Amino acid sequence: MSKDILVIGGGIAGMQSSLDLADMGIKVHLIEKLPSIGGKMAQLDKTFPTNDCAI
Amino acid sequence: MLDVGRHPNIELLAYSEVEKVEGEAGDFKVTVRRKARYVEEDRCTGCGACAEKCPTAVPDAFNEGLGDRSAIYSYFAQGIPSTHTIDPDHCRQLNGKKCGICAKTCQAEAINFEQEDRIIELDIGAIIIAAGYDIFDPSLIPEYRYREIANVVTAIEFERLLSASGPTEGHMDRPSDRAVEAEIEALEKKAKKSQKALDKLEKKFDEPSAAFYGKYQAGEYKGDEDRKKWADKYTSHVKIVDPLEELKKKAEGFTVAKRLAFIQCVGSRDFRFYPFCSGYCCMHSIKEAIIAQEHELETHSTIFGMDIRAIGKGFEEYKIRGGNNSNIIYVRGRVAEITEGPNHNPVVTYEDTRERKVKNQEFDMVVLATACAPIKGIDTLAKTVGVELDKYNFIKTGSLSPVDTTTPGIFVCGCAESPMDVPESVAQASSAAGRAAEIAFQSELEKEKAVA
Numbered sequence: 306m307s308k309d310i311l312v313i314g315g316g317i318a319g320m321q322s323s324l325d326l327a328d329m330g331i332k333v334h335l336i337e338k339l340p341s342i343g344g345k346m347a348q349l350d351k352t353f354p355t356n357d358c359a360i
Numbered sequence: 361m362l363d364v365g366r367h368p369n370i371e372l373l374a375y376s377e378v379e380k381v382e383g384e385a386g387d388f389k390v391t392v393r394r395k396a397r398y399v400e401e402d403r404c405t406g407c408g409a410c411a412e413k414c415p416t417a418v419p420d421a422f423n424e425g426l427g428d429r430s431a432i433y434s435y436f437a438q439g440i441p442s443t444h445t446i447d448p449d450h451c452r453q454l455n456g457k458k459c460g461i462c463a464k465t466c467q468a469e470a471i472n473f474e475q476e477d478r479i480i481e482l483d484i485g486a487i488i489i490a491a492g493y494d495i496f497d498p499s500l501i502p503e504y505r506y507r508e509i510a511n512v513v514t515a516i517e518f519e520r521l522l523s524a525s526g527p528t529e530g531h532m533d534r535p536s537d538r539a540v541e542a543e544i545e546a547l548e549k550k551a552k553k554s555q556k557a558l559d560k561l562e563k564k565f566d567e568p569s570a571a572f573y574g575k576y577q578a579g580e581y582k583g584d585e586d587r588k589k590w591a592d593k594y595t596s597h598v599k600i601v602d603p604l605e606e607l608k609k610k611a612e613g614f615t616v617a618k619r620l621a622f623i624q625c626v627g628s629r630d631f632r633f634y635p636f637c638s639g640y641c642c643m644h645s646i647k648e649a650i651i652a653q654e655h656e657l658e659t660h661s662t663i664f665g666m667d668i669r670a671i672g673k674g675f676e677e678y679k680i681r682g683g684n685n686s687n688i689i690y691v692r693g694r695v696a697e698i699t700e701g702p703n704h705n706p707v708v709t710y711e712d713t714r715e716r717k718v719k720n721q722e723f724d725m726v727v728l729a730t731a732c733a734p735i736k737g738i739d740t741l742a743k744t745v746g747v748e749l750d751k752y753n754f755i756k757t758g759s760l761s762p763v764d765t766t767t768p769g770i771f772v773c774g775c776a777e778s779p780m781d782v783p784e785s786v787a788q789a790s791s792a793a794g795r796a797a798e799i800a801f802q803s804e805l806e807k808e809k810a811v812a
Contacts, residue, residue: 306455307414307800308485311390313378313741318774319490320364322796327369331795331800334482335364336392337374341439343361344541345775348422348516349521350530352782353647354678 307331319359365440370452374441375401379479381487383453383746386608388484396475398446398454399432403470406434406442410471411460418450424517426535432462432471435653437525446471447568486769486796489755490789493742493775494730496627496634503697504626504728504744506739509706510536511725512698516643517570518727522651530655535724536704538638540611547604554597561590569594617724618658624665627731628779634731634752641729642669642783646682648727653686657709660687662721664695664710672783698726746772763792771795 310326312319312331315337335342346352349359364370373392373404380391390742413429422436425438431450434442452459453473463471495516496508506512507663511534512519521533528538558569567570567586572587573594581587622645628638642665658776668690670679682688693710696718701707706726711718734753742749747765755772763771773792774785 308486309483309642310486310796310800311378311388311489312490312746313483314492314776315364315372315374315773315809316490316492318492318785318789318792319488320361320778321786322488322490322773322793323364323370324367324386324491325790325793326797326800329797331369332798333370334392334484334629335370335372335635336376337372338377339432339435340375340397340443340445341373341435341441342364342374343436343439345516346782347436347438348424348519348523350519350526351647351651352654353643354672355673356647356651359539 309334311336315339315342315346317346319344361438361440363652368592373480374443375445378741386485387485390484390487391480392480392482392736394478394480395730396448397443398448398451398471398473398475398478399444399742399777400470400472400475400495400741401441401443403468404443404466405468405470408434408444408467409465410444410469413461413465415459415461416450416452420445423527424466424514426517426677430519431439433520438548444470446473448767450716451629486771486799488789488792488796489745489747489765489770489772489776490774490792491735491776493740493779494735496716496733498626498728498730500633501626503514504695505698505700509698509700509704510534510539510600511706511723514728514730515622515641515648515723517723518648522648522655524582532618532620532652532656532659532725534617534704535612537611537614540607540614540692544604544611547600547607551597551600554593554600557593558590559669560595561593565590567599572689590634616656618656619724620652620659620661620723621695621706621721621723621726622661622663622729623698624663624668624729625694625727625731626728627733629666630731634733636752636779637669637671637783638732638779639671640732640779643672643781644680644686645727645729646670646679649688650678650682650686653688660689662691662723664691664693664708666694667692672781728792732775735776738776747772763788763795769799 307333312323323335326333329355376394379393382389409430411430414432416427416431417647418428419425420427432446524530527737576591627633653659669675693713697709699707707722745788747767750756771792774786
C-alpha cells in the first residue's frame with residue numbers, strides 16, 4: 306500500500322493534483338475550507354483563450 | 361469537479377480546515393476540523409427545498425455579494441458536494457430566535473441543529489498546498505472610487521454579471537440600475553400590502569379611497585375615528601406609490617452597459633501595493649470584453665494598460681481577434697482617476713501616451729483588473745503546516761524546484777505559490793502530484809525492500 310496524500314484547497318490546482326494522484330491509485334484526502342469545491346475557477350463564466358465553460 | 365466528487369480514491373473533506381500537522385515527509389499526522397454544517401451529509405439530497413423556504417437573506421459570497429442567498433445554502437448551484445450548509449452567523453434558529461423552517465421542510469430529515477465540529481486524524485505521506493489566492497481590494501486605491509461609484513466593479517464581479525447562472529443571468533445590468541430595481545421591488549411589496557388594507561376599507565364604506573379623501577379633506581366626517589384611520593392609511597399609501605411611479609419611469613430608460621472600460625494593473629505593477637505582474641489579468645480583461653460583446657453586439661470596450669501581456673499559447677492571437685472582431689480598443693496609458701458623471705456613469709481620466717494628452721472619457725461601467733493577492737489566512741496555514749512564505753506571503757519555493765516548499769514532503773501548486781492562470785495552475789498541479797507520488801510510492805518500495 307502507498308501512503309495517503311493530503312491536498313489543501315479544492316480549486317482548479319487542488320482538484321487537478323487530487324485527480325492525478327487518485328488515478329495513480331493513491332488515496333487522496335482533499336480539504337476545502339468552503340462548503341463546496343471549485344474555487345475561483347467555478348466563479349468564472351468562461352476561460353481564455355478558448356472561451357470554454359469553466360464548470 | 362464531478363470527477364473529484366465521484367473518484368473512489370478521493371475522500372472529499374469540504375467545509376474543513378487543517379488544525380495541526382506533525383511528523384515529517386512520508387509520515388505526517390494531520391488533524392482536521394470538520395466544521396459543523398448543521399446538515400447531515402449522508403442524508404441531504406441537495407434538493408434545495410430548505411433554501412427556498414428559509415426566511416433569511418445573506419449577501420451571496422459566490423456571486424461577490426451581487427445577489428442574495430438564504431442562511432441555509434449550497435455554495436453554488438453545481439457545487440460538489442451538493443450538501444447544504446447552515447450559516448451559523450445568520451441562521452435565526454442558531455442565534456436563539458424561533459424558526460426551524462428548514463427542519464420542517466426537509467423531507468430527508470437532514471437538518472441537525474445540534475451538530476458539532478468533528479476532529480479527525482489522518483496518516484499522510486505528503487501534503488500539497490493548493491490554497492489559492494485572494495482578489496486585491498481595490499478600495500485601497502482611493503482615486504478609483506471602488507464602492508463609491510456603483511458602476512465601478514472588479515473583474516470577478518463582472519464575471520458573475522456575465523455568467524448565465526449569475527445574479528443577472530448574463531445581462532450586463534449596471535449595479536446602479538439594479539439598486540433602483542431592488543428599491544422598486546421593495547416598494548411594490550409595501551404598496552401591495554397597503555393597497556390590500558385600502559381595498560378592505562373601500563369595500564366597507566363602498567367608496568373609492570381617492571374620492572373619500574377629497575371629501576375628508578373638505579371637512580366632511582369630522583370626529584369619525586374610523587374614517588380618520590382610513591384617511592391616514594390613504595396618505596401613507598400615496599407616500600409609497602408616488603416615489604414608486606417615479607422610480608418606475610426612471611427604470612424604463614435603463615439599458616445594459618454597452619460602453620465598457622477595463623483598467624489593468626489595479627494593485628499589481630504598483631509599488632504602493634504589489635510590484636509584480638499578476639500575469640492573467642490582461643487576458644482576463646480581453647476575455648471579458650469578448651464575452652460581453654457576444655452577449656450584446658453593440659458593446660464597445662476600451663482596455664487601458666501600460667502594455668498588454670499576452671504571453672501564452674494562443675494568447676496573442678486571442679488579443680488580436682478581440683481587437684478585430686469584438687470592438688475592443690487597446691489604449692496605452694495608466695488611468696489616473698475615476699469620477700462619477702451624469703446618470704452614474706464613471707468618467708475615466710487617463711493619459712493617452714501615444715498622443716501625449718490627458719483625456720476624459722465617459723463609460724457605462726468600469727471593470728478593474730485586480731491583482732492576485734495572497735489568500736487571507738495563508739500565514740496561519742503556513743505556520744500550521746510548517747512552511748515558509750516569501751516577502752509577498754506566497755509560499756516560498758526555489759527557481760529550480762517550483763513546487764517544493766521549504767519543508768520536504770510538502771509541495772505547492774497554483775496561485776498559493778505565485779500568480780498564474782488556469783493552464784499554468786493545472787500544469788503545476790500535475791507536477792506537484794508527481795512529486796507527492798514519489799513519496800507515496802517510496803514508502804511502498806521501502807516496505808518491499810524490508811520484506812526482501
